[in-house]
Amino acid sequence: MITIRLKQQDCKSIIAHAKNGLPNEACGLLAGKADGDVKTVEKVYLLSNPDSSPEHFSIDPKEQLAAVKDMRANGFVPLGNFHSHPSTPARLSEEDIRLAYDGKASYLILSLAGESPVLNAFGVVGGEVLPQVVDLLD
Amino acid sequence: MKLTVSGNEKEYADGLSVAQLIELEKVETPQYVTVSVNDEFVESGAFAETSLNAGDIVEFLYFMGGGQYGF
Ligand SMILES: [Zn+2]
Numbered sequence: 001m002i003t004i005r006l007k008q009q010d011c012k013s014i015i016a017h018a019k020n021g022l023p024n025e026a027c028g029l030l031a032g033k034a035d036g037d038v039k040t041v042e043k044v045y046l047l048s049n050p051d052s053s054p055e056h057f058s059i060d061p062k063e064q065l066a067a068v069k070d071m072r073a074n075g076f077v078p079l080g081n082f083h084s085h086p087s088t089p090a091r092l093s094e095e096d097i098r099l100a101y102d103g104k105a106s107y108l109i110l111s112l113a114g115e116s117p118v119l120n121a122f123g124v125v126g127g128e129v130l131p132q133v134v135d136l137l138d
Numbered sequence: 139m140k141l142t143v144s145g146n147e148k149e150y151a152d153g154l155s156v157a158q159l160i161e162l163e164k165v166e167t168p169q170y171v172t173v174s175v176n177d178e179f180v181e182s183g184a185f186a187e188t189s190l191n192a193g194d195i196v197e198f199l200y201f202m203g204g205g206q207y208g209f
Pocket of ligand 1: 085
């Protein structure tokens with residue numbers, strides 16, 4: 001099973017970004033190092049959601065381009081993306097799965113539906129959802 | 139001519155179009171790919187008629203999006 005190692009600080013940034021974006025979904029990209037089944041997140045890109053919707057998100061290609069260049073300059077590889085679910089659980093929706101084209105990417109979902117935020121990670125290979133482990137680092 | 143594609147500089151045939159490059163580079167699910175040439179985005183309907191020039195910097199970006207409903 002694939003493990004995503006995420007710094008506590010980066011997790012907090014993701015939660016803050018998602019809360020700032022309410023009532024809309026918030027999103028961003030993850031970059032770092034991949035070593036076999038272990039992906040270590042070195043940088044989180046907090047991006048805007050051009051859909052400005054509580055039910056949808058997309059990554060702005062301009063911001064995506066800038067992030068990809070920054071990753072390359074830092075020697076990082078793209079690891080995947082994250083987005084928030086303001087009022088549904090931390091799992092991939094049908095639409096999330098349908099739009100998950102990249103079999104190598106990790107898709108992180110942060111749910112703000114409950115009292116405390118829940119962050120889960122998944123891979124999607126050929127339409128099949130494979131849960132991944134999020135390992136929070138100090 | 140030399141092009142830089144996804145950060146790698148390589149030699150390509152002169153007059154190559156964006157559509158031909160997509161085929162050559164075996165880009166998966168090209169219908170969901172946004173292409174930028176020297177930081178300008180190419181209209182998705184214009185891949186075939188957009189030809190590349192020596193020194194161009196090309197990036198392929200996968201559309202990323204979703205929604206919270208529908209299980
Ligand atoms: Zn979603």
